[in-house]
Amino acid sequence: MSIGTHGATADRRAEVKLLLACAGTGMQAMTAQPIRQALQGKIDWNYVIQQATYHGTIPLLFRHLNHHFANYVPKRVLDRLRNASNGIICWNLALTGELLRLLKLLQGQGIRALPLKGPVLAVAAYGNLALRQFCDLDILVSKEDMLKAKEVLMSHGYHPKLELTATQEAAYLESHHDYKFVRAKDGVAVEIQWYITQWKFAFPFDFEDAWKHREIIILAGGSVFNLAPEILLLMLSVHGTKHRWEQLKWICDIAQVLDSSRQKLDWDRLMDKACTLGGERMLLLGLWLAHHLLGAALNQEILRRIDEDRQVKHLAGKVSERLFDVAGRSDNLQDEPPFFYWRSRERWRDKWALLLRYLPEYFSRVALPNERDRAFLQLPSCLYLGYYCLRPLRLIHLYWSNALQRFYR
Numbered sequence: 001m002s003i004g005t006h007g008a009t010a011d012r013r014a015e016v017k018l019l020l021a022c023a024g025t026g027m028q029a030m031t032a033q034p035i036r037q038a039l040q041g042k043i044d045w046n047y048v049i050q051q052a053t054y055h056g057t058i059p060l061l062f063r064h065l066n067h068h069f070a071n072y073v074p075k076r077v078l079d080r081l082r083n084a085s086n087g088i089i090c091w092n093l094a095l096t097g098e099l100l101r102l103l104k105l106l107q108g109q110g111i112r113a114l115p116l117k118g119p120v121l122a123v124a125a126y127g128n129l130a131l132r133q134f135c136d137l138d139i140l141v142s143k144e145d146m147l148k149a150k151e152v153l154m155s156h157g158y159h160p161k162l163e164l165t166a167t168q169e170a171a172y173l174e175s176h177h178d179y180k181f182v183r184a185k186d187g188v189a190v191e192i193q194w195y196i197t198q199w200k201f202a203f204p205f206d207f208e209d210a211w212k213h214r215e216i217i218i219l220a221g222g223s224v225f226n227l228a229p230e231i232l233l234l235m236l237s238v239h240g241t242k243h244r245w246e247q248l249k250w251i252c253d254i255a256q257v258l259d260s261s262r263q264k265l266d267w268d269r270l271m272d273k274a275c276t277l278g279g280e281r282m283l284l285l286g287l288w289l290a291h292h293l294l295g296a297a298l299n300q301e302i303l304r305r306i307d308e309d310r311q312v313k314h315l316a317g318k319v320s321e322r323l324f325d326v327a328g329r330s331d332n333l334q335d336e337p338p339f340f341y342w343r344s345r346e347r348w349r350d351k352w353a354l355l356l357r358y359l360p361e362y363f364s365r366v367a368l369p370n371e372r373d374r375a376f377l378q379l380p381s382c383l384y385l386g387y388y389c390l391r392p393l394r395l396i397h398l399y400w401s402n403a404l405q406r407f408y409r
Helices: 010-021 029-039 045-055 058-068 075-108 118-126 143-154 166-175 207-211 229-242 248-260 267-277 280-294 300-308 310-322 339-343 348-367 371-376 386-408
Strands: 114-116 137-140 158-160 178-183 189-193 214-219 222-227
Touching: 010 029, 010 045, 029 058, 045 058, 045 075, 058 075, 075 118, 075 137, 075 143, 075 214, 075 222, 114 118, 114 207, 114 222, 118 137, 118 214, 118 222, 118 229, 118 248, 143 158, 143 178, 143 189, 207 229, 222 229, 229 248, 229 267, 229 280, 248 280, 267 280, 267 300, 280 300, 280 310, 310 339, 339 348, 371 386
Parallel strands: 137 189
Antiparallel strands: 114 137, 158 178, 178 189, 214 222
């Protein structure tokens, strides 16, 4: 399986090929050849480092280039990557120590807690804390324990990012899936979650579902809980779809879990759970992206299911088109209608639930002027209503510009 370069413009194919070929932990012939071919041409290293930083793959890029291709890479580039990787290692180690401390504190208060992604994913899927970038800590608890967990964090230096009254907090807990905390002295951020994703995404996978499918792994010499690989793959696929797979590291996560769990992965259990929860298409999308872009191995039954669901490859094409398209990220996809989410669901009841929950927010976001409109054209305060006329014109111009760029490249 050759590594794809979909989404790359003609003048960026070498850089994209390099980024994709270095987006894994192993070095095989399939990986080495594309890297060697890419490095023999002219490489825009500023673009490569910018993209690897955005996509969270600096440690993987540095590992491959430093260990196997150092003679092909300018020393200044390796030095930049080395410094960035060392900073990531220090941060990851600090967050890992903090995670172990918080889990112990929560356990001491009788709170069941499951760490998500971050350090446990780095160890379980990548086999090395240094190889996966993460910026904060995510911990899943039951909804009933949320306020107890909040008290634990606040008593140890953390404060909620949102300042809410008791009434506002009660409403927030009903309509959201996580509560964000930050520690002022060092900026460490922690998200306490009680659902995998927000209510409006219409995927009701909560703490109790996850707790039933936990296993134990060793993290920095201590034992912690982690999601079983089948549930982890489903959760990562839902998370990636929610964010429209904007970062390569989320596709890397799928590929690495597949590789690290290939001997024990129960495919029947995985597909049954995905079908039961209405997440089969999101799972197949994540699996296909990992297979098509990074060469992850899939069995024939999964490939058959993907071939039978035309929407999977259509959605994967949309992801690939703009994965490395800087211009396509200019508006951060904020003003797009929720059709990507609609297509990512196979059950009609989930489609309609999702659409009904997203449309009010979408229409209010589209109709109301924002900072980008005010930056585009500065009007005096007496003409502020003019932004309501400018808004649709600017959106039409934005979409036509992006469409023409994709057509001509």
